[in-house]
Amino acid sequence: MEMPALDRDSLAKRDRIVAALRAIVPGEGVIANVTEMRAYECDALSAYRTLPMAVVLPASVQQVSAILKLCNDEKIKVVPRGGGTSLSGGSLPLGDGIVLGMGKFNKILDVDFQNRCVVVQPGVTNLAITRAVEHEGFYYAPDPSSQIACSIGGNVAENSGGVHCLKYGLTTNNLLGVEMVLPDGSVIRLGGRHLDADGYDLLGVMTGSEGLLGVVTEVTVRILKKPDTARAVLMGFPSNETGGDTVASIIAAGIIPGGLEMMDRPAIHAAEDFCKAGYPRDVEALLICELDGTAQEVDHLIDIVAAIARQHHASFIKVSESEEERTRFWAGRKAAFPAVGRISPDYLCMDGTIPRSQLAHVLKRMEEMSAHYGLRVANVFHAGDGNLHPLILFDANVPDELRKAEDFGADILKLCVEVGGVLTGEHGVGVEKRDLMPSMFNENELAQQQRLKCAFDPVQILNPGKVFPKLHRCAELGRLHVQRGALPFPDLPRF
């Protein structure tokens, strides 16, 4: 992965910038020595590491505003950072830029049960929001597996999801408002405690913008009452096809489960070895389907789901009979990444989304690719919404294996796009999928997205080198090239 060449001017200004940052954030809030900066050199895409010029840890909106204004005026690149758990290199530092760590923004500002929302600072972890409201039986629905470590600011930037987003939506569907700072230092508010922000849906644009448009300094999310009952069903199948068909049939029957996850044989074995979740070992595919609601409703739906599974030749069906058992069913799935980490020195986690009907086809092609590259792959998969997480196993100490794994991953993602899907469902483009963007978007489309970036960040100080394969100056992007009629039609819509 190539990053833009380091900007000499920026490097030359380093000492002056550090001093200016110290004037804004006194004391230990500015880190400039190599040893301490090591903690920030990568995110969870740890194959890539870079030391920034400095790390700054502001504690107030005023400080964030002053830092951004300084960097905007001096043309210094800024990488916002939350928990550093991005899997796509979103918070990977830039050698000629600073890291703006939001760790000190760690307070829950208001829990408002009357309006079913919580106002927090962006450095608060995802799980801490649920912890703050669960005594009243509430929770925050999007639940990424990284929820103990990832920050809500990072969730907003990545539009993160979790196993419950099939029914309850992603971050974007649960976010009510933000306060944010634009690169020129101005502070704006989008939305609030009410539904539907006024004007353009800039809140929707911010969500999933990967730290490229502004720095979020406050977040308001919607909370939900916990369902009365939740039960999970484990279903084992003789093939990926039968498992995939079961998923399609459940949805087609009008049932939207609270969670609907699938694992293939390698993932099942890794998870079972790791945490004894009670998964069957003699199946090719395993589905975990969670139904929630009132007890009556859950029992009623479980019968229907089990009947569908039987029609599709399920060889194993087990319904959770206690909360403890339900949690155990999920434990295997939630620990799938570390479990796979135990059976391979390294792995790459991919994140494409496909139309559900393409599942069996895509899994089959992936097996062929696995043979071609000579690398194993384990699949865990948000089956309900077609979001694949193939884990490509490799050993970074074997020459060339990282490159092979990356090529394999790129092939998988291109396949996703080919069958009508997309490059990333929830982990973001970052640096990881940046160069694949043209397989999904044509030049006009990429240019339009970058023009939107220019509307927020005309000097392009925020996280450059991420998401877009080529940087263009805003002035250049703004030029109009219109021709009368009969233009060669750009690629016609695919959908």
Add this chain to the structure above:
Amino acid sequence: MEQSILEPATLEETRDLVAEAVLDGKTLEIMGAGSKRGLGRPVRAERVLSTRRLEGVDLYEPAELVMSAGVGTPMATIQATLAERGQELAFEPADYGVIFDHEPGVQTIGGVFAANLSGPRRLKVGAARDHLLGVTCVTGRGEVIRAGGRVVKNVTGYDLCKLLAGSHGTLAVMTRVIFKVLPRAETSATLLVRGADEQRLLAALRLAMNSSFEVSGAALLPILAAGRSKVAMLRKPVRLQAALRLEGPPPSVAHRIDALQQLLAEDGGLGFERLDANDTATLWAEIRDLKLLSPALPLWRLSMPPSVAATLSEWIGQMSAEHLYDWSGGLVWLALKPAWAGEADLIRRALADHGGHATLIRAAYEVRERVPVFEPQPLALAALTRRVKESFDPKHILNPGRMYAEV
């Protein structure tokens, strides 16, 4: 000043027409069937472009919960196609036919997304914008772009679908939309709650929303509004009434309506009635389509934190000729005496301390020309809005002035 309406039938024709307008520097008013032309600031454009011939459902996969259609497809067609397979648009798009004097069902799917119109179920399942998955459009630069796709989970690049939803045709002419569809609930029922005052009933609505009973509609119907309903039970207005809707499999709805009544009864002083599935359908369609408010009076739409509705309820009563609360108090409809239609400052000042925004949905042309129809924005946000507009439409060709004078 109005000439003939441009009616492109293909994406390419749409692109060529917009490109021509950009080259000639001629502004375009963009509309679907024109059913909501009266919404927003009046647009004075040199040409009118209608998307109604960009019509037809071109992909519908019930098992994948996805549909794709030309933006000009009438809602009536979309809804009938979905109903055949027991599905629907979960966000319950409102049909403003009554207030803008149009036949029901003529509005287009493109118009629904462009105005981000959602009904009572919005508080449970999200708004129109939450259901829009993909868009093909022609920007104000005369370029064709696609955004999103046909899958729900997608974070590839910026979420332009959200931006286009609710942009009222000021950024791009959408030509095709792909959206999420969902199974229709097996059955539904309504718990009517009767009480002495708005405060009590609004509190009951919030309590219901804070329960685990999955309420999918929470409205308060003052006596005047209830009196307009076709549901006989509502027209016996001894006291104020609130309505709570429950949907799902029959055994579950039966259980939840009992449990919900029990929960609300703990407080004492409230009366209860129930509506069956038929009456439930009638009532919530009336609420959604604004049939319970005067079809003639100017209308304001206020979005606010639900608890603020109780704080402001006295003021709301004094200010309005008629009113109605939806979204558990989070959405307030104010029908005003015509002379008060333009009292934007008064209304917005009342909201200012609490957060939220007010939109003038229906008023005479002159009033909409004079007062800010959409909530005015603070300086930095207004400047950003303008830059966003110009990133799509640098020459302000598309629906100029529809949302804000300078956008």
